[in-house]
Amino acid sequence: MTLQIQNLGRHVGQQWIVRHLNLHVEDGECVALVGPSGCGKSSTLRLIAGLDPVSEGEIILNQKNISHVSAAQRAVGMVFQSYALLPHLSVFANLELGLRVRGVRPSDRQQRIQAMLELVQLQDRADVLPAQLSGGQRQRVALARALLRDPDVYLLDEPMSNLDAQLREELRPELRRLVLDRQKPVIHVTHDQHEAMAIADRIAVLHSGRIQQVATPTELYHLPETLFIAKFIGRPQINCLRPKDGVITAVRPESLFFAKEGLPCKLMSREWLGSSQLLYLESPEGSLRLSCSTSVDIPESLIVSWHRSDEHYFDEDSGRRL
Amino acid sequence: MIIFLLLPALLLLLVVFVVPLFRYAWLSFHADSVITGLIAIPNGGANWLRLLQDLRYWQDLGQTLRFAGVSVGLELILALCIALLLDQRWRGRDVVRTLALIPWALPTTVMALGWRWIFNTPYGPIDHFTKIAGIGSLNILGDPNFAWIATVWADVWKTTPFAALILLAGLQTIPADLYEALRLEGGNALICLRRITLPLLRPYILLALLFRLAQSFGVFDLIQVLTGGGPASTTESIALYAYWNALRFLDFGYSSTIIMASFVLISLICVIAWIGLQVLIPTHPKSRGVIEL
Numbered sequence: 001m002t003l004q005i006q007n008l009g010r011h012v013g014q015q016w017i018v019r020h021l022n023l024h025v026e027d028g029e030c031v032a033l034v035g036p037s038g039c040g041k042s043s044t045l046r047l048i049a050g051l052d053p054v055s056e057g058e059i060i061l062n063q064k065n066i067s068h069v070s071a072a073q074r075a076v077g078m079v080f081q082s083y084a085l086l087p088h089l090s091v092f093a094n095l096e097l098g099l100r101v102r103g104v105r106p107s108d109r110q111q112r113i114q115a116m117l118e119l120v121q122l123q124d125r126a127d128v129l130p131a132q133l134s135g136g137q138r139q140r141v142a143l144a145r146a147l148l149r150d151p152d153v154y155l156l157d158e159p160m161s162n163l164d165a166q167l168r169e170e171l172r173p174e175l176r177r178l179v180l181d182r183q184k185p186v187i188h189v190t191h192d193q194h195e196a197m198a199i200a201d202r203i204a205v206l207h208s209g210r211i212q213q214v215a216t217p218t219e220l221y222h223l224p225e226t227l228f229i230a231k232f233i234g235r236p237q238i239n240c241l242r243p244k245d246g247v248i249t250a251v252r253p254e255s256l257f258f259a260k261e262g263l264p265c266k267l268m269s270r271e272w273l274g275s276s277q278l279l280y281l282e283s284p285e286g287s288l289r290l291s292c293s294t295s296v297d298i299p300e301s302l303i304v305s306w307h308r309s310d311e312h313y314f315d316e317d318s319g320r321r322l
Numbered sequence: 323m324i325i326f327l328l329l330p331a332l333l334l335l336l337v338v339f340v341v342p343l344f345r346y347a348w349l350s351f352h353a354d355s356v357i358t359g360l361i362a363i364p365n366g367g368a369n370w371l372r373l374l375q376d377l378r379y380w381q382d383l384g385q386t387l388r389f390a391g392v393s394v395g396l397e398l399i400l401a402l403c404i405a406l407l408l409d410q411r412w413r414g415r416d417v418v419r420t421l422a423l424i425p426w427a428l429p430t431t432v433m434a435l436g437w438r439w440i441f442n443t444p445y446g447p448i449d450h451f452t453k454i455a456g457i458g459s460l461n462i463l464g465d466p467n468f469a470w471i472a473t474v475w476a477d478v479w480k481t482t483p484f485a486a487l488i489l490l491a492g493l494q495t496i497p498a499d500l501y502e503a504l505r506l507e508g509g510n511a512l513i514c515l516r517r518i519t520l521p522l523l524r525p526y527i528l529l530a531l532l533f534r535l536a537q538s539f540g541v542f543d544l545i546q547v548l549t550g551g552g553p554a555s556t557t558e559s560i561a562l563y564a565y566w567n568a569l570r571f572l573d574f575g576y577s578s579t580i581i582m583a584s585f586v587l588i589s590l591i592c593v594i595a596w597i598g599l600q601v602l603i604p605t606h607p608k609s610r611g612v613i614e615l
Binding site: 049071072074086102145149 | 522
C-alpha cells in the first residue's frame with residue numbers, strides 16, 4: 001500500500017500551479033511538503049484529494065491510478081487548516097455524518113464514534129457544538145473525522161497553523177501517535193519547518209510549483225541541493241557571502257565562531273533567545289548572523305571564522321549545489 | 323447610557339410606527355365616518371362585530387392568504403434555485419446577476435401596468451398566442467379563475483430577484499471547505515444541499531420569508547394597478563378593502579379595524595412561519611429548539 005505521484009501537474013489557464021511533481025510515500029511514512037506561501041503545496045494536496053482536476057501525470061494509490069477518480073471515491077482522509085467542521089452540528093453529529101453518508105448502520109456508528117472520541121480524549125464533549133471547543137479540541141475532532149474515514153492515505157493541510165506555538169508542540173506527539181500508527185501514507189503540508197522536521201520522515205521542499213529536493217530532515221539540513229533550500233531550512237537563516245567567480249559560499253550561523261584570525265566584523269545588534277543568542281554582524285563579506293551560547297562574552301574586536309568543512313557552495317546563476 | 327445613542331432611531335420608530343398603531347387601535351373602537359361628520363364617537367366593539375360578520379372581509383382575507391402563500395412559496399423555491407445557480411462559477415455570471423435584479427428595480431406601478439398590457443384581452447401578446455394555439459381568448463384579467471394567478475405571476479416575477487439576492491448573500495457566507503470535507507467523506511451534491519446549504523442558509527431563508535410574507539400580505543399597489551381588485555373583487559386584498567373603506571367610503575373607524583385585524587394576523591403568521599422553519603430545517607438533529615437569527 002503506497003502512494004506514488006508521477007509527473008503530476010495542474011494548470012489554470014496558461015499558469016502551471018504544480019508541475020513535474022514526483023513523490024513516493026510508503027505505508028506509515030510521513031512526508032512533509034514545505035515551501036513559501038504560493039509554492040503549490042496546498043494545491044498538490046488538493047490534487048491528491050481529488051478536489052481539483054489533474055492536468056497531467058498520475059496519482060497511483062495501491063497500484064490503482066486514481067488521477068481521475070472522484071473525490072468521494074478516493075478513500076482519502078483530509079484534515080483542513082480551518083478544520084471544516086459543520087457549525088450547526090454537534091461534535092458527535094459532525095463525526096456521524098460521514099459514516100451515515102457511507103451507509104454505516106446506526107448501532108455501528110454509535111460504537112465507532114464513541115471509541116474514536118475516547119482515542120482523541122473528547123468523550124465528554126460529544127454533544128457540544130464546534131464553536132464551544134478550543135482550537136486544539138476542534139483540531140482533534142477534525143482529525144477524528146479523518147480517522148473514522150479509515151482512508152488509504154492521510155492528507156494534513158496545515159492542521160496546526162491556527163494553533164498557538166505551545167499547543168502545537170503539545171499536539172505534535174499526539175498527531176504522530178494517532179495518524180502515523182495507522183501504517184498508511186501521510187502527507188503533511190506545513191509552512192512551519194520545525195513542525196516538518198519534528199513529524200516527518202522525509203521533507204519535500206516545493207518552490208514555484210516544483211519539488212526541489214526530497215530528503216530526510218538531516219540530509220536537507222546538511223546537504224541542501226539548492227541555495228533556496230539552504231535559506232529556507234534552518235533558523236536563523238544561513239549566511240551567504242559575497243559571490244566570487246559565480247560561486248556563492250554559504251555558512252550556517254551556528255558554524256561561525258570567534259577567532260584570533262578571520263573576518264573582522266562590527267556588531268550591529270543582538271537577540272537573546274534563552275538558550276542561545278543571535279548576533280547581527282557587518283563584515284566586508286556582507287551582513288552575517290552568528291548564533292552562539294549565551295555564556296560567551298562578546299569580544300571587543302569581533303573576528304569570526306569557520307571551518308572549511310562547514311561551507312556550502314552554490315552556483316550563482318542556477319542556485320544548484322556545487 | 324447606551325439608550326441615548328439609540329434615541330434618534332427610537333424616536334423615529336415611535337413617530338412612524340408606534341403612534342399610528344395606537345391611533346388605529348383607538349380608532350377601531352370608534353365610529354368615524356361621513357355619517358358622524360368625521361368625528362370619532364366611541365361605539366364599543368361595533369366595528370369588530372361588523373368585521374366578524376362581513377363576508378367581503380373574509381373573502382378578501384382568504385384571497386390575500388392565497389396570494390401571499392402561493393407567491394411567497396413559489397418565490398422562495400425559485401429564488402433558491404437561482405441563488406444556487408448564480409453562486410456557481412460560469413461565464414457571464416456577473417452579467418446575469420446584474421440583469422436578474424431589473425424586475426426588482428422597476429417601480430411596482432410601472433411593471434404592473436406592463437403586465438396589464440401583456441395580459442390584456444384582446445390586444446395583449448398572451449391573448450394573441452392563445453388564439454394562435456387554438457385555445458381561444460382566455461380573458462385572463464376578466465376571469466376569476468385566471469385573474470388571481472396573473473397577480474401571483476406578476477408578484478413572483480418582480481420579487482424573486484430580491485429573495486434570490488438575500489439567499490445568494492447567505493450562500494456566499496458558507497465556506498467552500500465544508501463542502502469539500504463532505505465530498506471527501508463520500509457526500510454527493512444532494513447530501514451537501516441537505517446537510518450544509520439548507521441548514522446554514524436557514525437564517526437567510528427566514529429573513530427572506532418574513533420580509534416577503536409581511537410585504538405580500540399587505541399587497542396593494544400591484545393589485546390596484548393590475549386588476550383593481552376585480553373581476554367581481556376576486557383579487558381584492560385586505561389592504562385594498564381597507565383603502566376602499568377609508569378613502570372611498572370615508573369610514574375611518576371600520577378601515578382601522580380592518581388594518582388592526584390584519585396587523586395581528588400577519589404578526590401571528592410570521593411567528594408561525596418562524597417556528598415552522600425551525601422544525602423543517604433543524605440546526606441540530608437532537609435539538610428542535612428555537613434558535614435566534
